[in-house]
Amino acid sequence: MQLRYQRAVAEPQAIVECRALRKRYRDRFAVDGIDLDVPRGVCFGLLGPNGAGKTTTLRMVYGVTRPTSGSARVFGLDVARDARRVRARLGVTLQENALIEPLSAIDNLRVFGRYHRIPRAELEVRIEELLDFLELRSHASLPVRALSGGFQRRLAIALSLINRPELLVLDEPTTGLDPAVRLALWERVRELQAAGTTVLLTTHYMDEAERLCDRLVILSGGRVVADGAPLELIRRELAPQALELVVAEADEGRVLQGLDGVRRLRTGRRLVLYVPDAGALLETLRHRGDVGEPRAVVVRPANLEDVFLALTGTGLTGGA
Amino acid sequence: MSVSRYALSVWWRNAAMYRRTWKLNILPNFFEPILYLVSIGIGVGAYVSQMGGTSYVAFLAPGLVAVAAMNGASFEVTYNAFVRLNFEKTYASMLTTPIQPDDVLAGEVLWAMTRAAIYGSIFYAVIAAAGLAPLPSSLWALPLIPLTGLLFAALGIAFSLRIPNIDLFSFYFTLFLTPLFLFSDVFFPLAERLPPWGLRVAEALPLLHPVRLMRAAFRGEFRPILIWDLAYILALSAALLWIAARITRRRLSE
Numbered sequence: 001m002q003l004r005y006q007r008a009v010a011e012p013q014a015i016v017e018c019r020a021l022r023k024r025y026r027d028r029f030a031v032d033g034i035d036l037d038v039p040r041g042v043c044f045g046l047l048g049p050n051g052a053g054k055t056t057t058l059r060m061v062y063g064v065t066r067p068t069s070g071s072a073r074v075f076g077l078d079v080a081r082d083a084r085r086v087r088a089r090l091g092v093t094l095q096e097n098a099l100i101e102p103l104s105a106i107d108n109l110r111v112f113g114r115y116h117r118i119p120r121a122e123l124e125v126r127i128e129e130l131l132d133f134l135e136l137r138s139h140a141s142l143p144v145r146a147l148s149g150g151f152q153r154r155l156a157i158a159l160s161l162i163n164r165p166e167l168l169v170l171d172e173p174t175t176g177l178d179p180a181v182r183l184a185l186w187e188r189v190r191e192l193q194a195a196g197t198t199v200l201l202t203t204h205y206m207d208e209a210e211r212l213c214d215r216l217v218i219l220s221g222g223r224v225v226a227d228g229a230p231l232e233l234i235r236r237e238l239a240p241q242a243l244e245l246v247v248a249e250a251d252e253g254r255v256l257q258g259l260d261g262v263r264r265l266r267t268g269r270r271l272v273l274y275v276p277d278a279g280a281l282l283e284t285l286r287h288r289g290d291v292g293e294p295r296a297v298v299v300r301p302a303n304l305e306d307v308f309l310a311l312t313g314t315g316l317t318g319g320a
Numbered sequence: 321m322s323v324s325r326y327a328l329s330v331w332w333r334n335a336a337m338y339r340r341t342w343k344l345n346i347l348p349n350f351f352e353p354i355l356y357l358v359s360i361g362i363g364v365g366a367y368v369s370q371m372g373g374t375s376y377v378a379f380l381a382p383g384l385v386a387v388a389a390m391n392g393a394s395f396e397v398t399y400n401a402f403v404r405l406n407f408e409k410t411y412a413s414m415l416t417t418p419i420q421p422d423d424v425l426a427g428e429v430l431w432a433m434t435r436a437a438i439y440g441s442i443f444y445a446v447i448a449a450a451g452l453a454p455l456p457s458s459l460w461a462l463p464l465i466p467l468t469g470l471l472f473a474a475l476g477i478a479f480s481l482r483i484p485n486i487d488l489f490s491f492y493f494t495l496f497l498t499p500l501f502l503f504s505d506v507f508f509p510l511a512e513r514l515p516p517w518g519l520r521v522a523e524a525l526p527l528l529h530p531v532r533l534m535r536a537a538f539r540g541e542f543r544p545i546l547i548w549d550l551a552y553i554l555a556l557s558a559a560l561l562w563i564a565a566r567i568t569r570r571r572l573s574e
Contacts, residue, residue: 084418
């Protein structure tokens with residue numbers, strides 16, 4: 001107990017702490033004043049469309065990109081000053097796998113272990129563990145060049161775990177993978193989190209964020225446009241439920257009569273209305289005879305994708 | 321520079337790759353000197369009674385050792401380093417670990433020197449087996465091989481980090497390394513063929529200095545100008561590495 005107490009005092013609550021972080025490339029701010037607090041033990045998501053500044057933010061967190069201004073602290077250490085010590089305690093899976101393709105999974109793990117200067121005997125123990133944990137054993141001795149995308153991705157994640165990181169950074173961990181592989185990887189991430197690893201990930205899959213992340217921020221144009229727990233975000237930014245229907249743009253005004261303040265999103269012919277009770281709204285519209293054939297109507301819970309489109313995309317109008 | 325033991329991790333990565341492919345690489349390394357010696361040394365040499373006071377093939381041999389070291393280092397820091405930087409994202413992945421940009425540069429240069437040493441010493445061994453490397457004096461050539469590697473590693477990496485396109489290496493090889501190969505005392509004694517102004521220009525060429533050192537080692541003779549040759553190699557390498565370190569830090573931490 002005494003040890004735990006001292007550790008809590010020595011280290012701040014947040015594993016990652018960014019303050020007013022900015023990065024300018026020529027005349028454009030890729031990251032334009034971001035504050036982040038990632039508490040120990042959570043799975044924290046950075047969401048945003050392509051070019052929102054997710055990867056640049058990560059690069060500043062693990063100390064490879066120097067911020068133009070602002071600060072990033074990880075494990076309570078200033079990343080700009082202590083990059084080596086910070087990176088010894090975290091693992092990063094890059095968007096691209098960056099494997100040594102002529103070498104086997106085992107040899108890739110050995111090389112990566114050398115990057116961390118892990119003593120040889122200890123390294124072999126960890127390699128054995130990771131071959132099991134990420135199910136690499138069946139093809140562990142074959143050149144990775146010939147292996148499937150799913151295998152290569154699992155290996156890339158294994159590499160970033162070779163130093164038993166306290167913080168695991170995953171940049172779009174499941175992009176381009178089939179559903180079975182994605183589910184398996186999510187399970188591994190949950191297991192790591194259960195074992196005490198803090199996870200910081202970027203994604204533009206909203207289902208991934210909704211299932212994995214305890215907390216998340218949505219980035220757009222290098223700024224944080226929303227943050228919170230997934231459900232909290234949906235409730236706060238939109239409403240718990242969504243009513244989707246096909247309405248020609250010409251008829252939109254008629255449908256929306258008396259619905260002032262209801263947030264809505266148009267994508268092509270579909271109009272989505274966000275309300276506390278979508279079923280009740282549907283009844284109301286039916287009574288007015290404004291809704292066309294029922295096949296075009298969907299009543300569903302509002303999800304993170306709605307929030308994402310609302311905050312980063314175009315087309316959301318109305319409301320506060 | 322803040323080079324650390326992590327540079328050895330970078331070196332080790334390249335060595336791990338090479339261990340898988342060395343059988344394929346060694347064989348051409350072995351035949352290259354034989355081809356040169358037979359074609360030019362013995363073929364052309366048959367028409368040349370003497371050059372620089374020795375048989376033509378004996379004149380040619382030490383220069384070719386320096387050229388082998390130059391080539392070994394150059395391929396490593398040009399095509400291979402460019403692919404690691406831009407296509408394989410090797411450096412990006414190294415920089416997620418405690419490895420720093422300076423370690424990457426130092427490890428790559430160290431590896432290029434190793435490749436130069438492998439290339440050059442195989443060449444030397446073939447030449448020695450052919451009885452063209454007088455012992456023990458020509459053993460001085462051995463430390464000169466990685467030194468030549470250092471110089472061309474520094475030259476090549478400074479170039480590789482600056483160019484945006486892999487096709488530009490053909491300029492480096494055809495318009496830079498090939499003229500060096502042809503006009504650096506390897507095939508004929510510059511002092512006997514070039515006018516005074518030409519000799520002054522030649523002094524600026526990087527390959528001339530390792531070749532002169534190498535030939536002096538083979539002949540077992542010391543001349544004061546060799547101090548200038550050694551100083552040239554060390555000073556130019558240091559200056560280029562200083563520049564390369566600045567570019568590396570900038571490029572790898574964009």
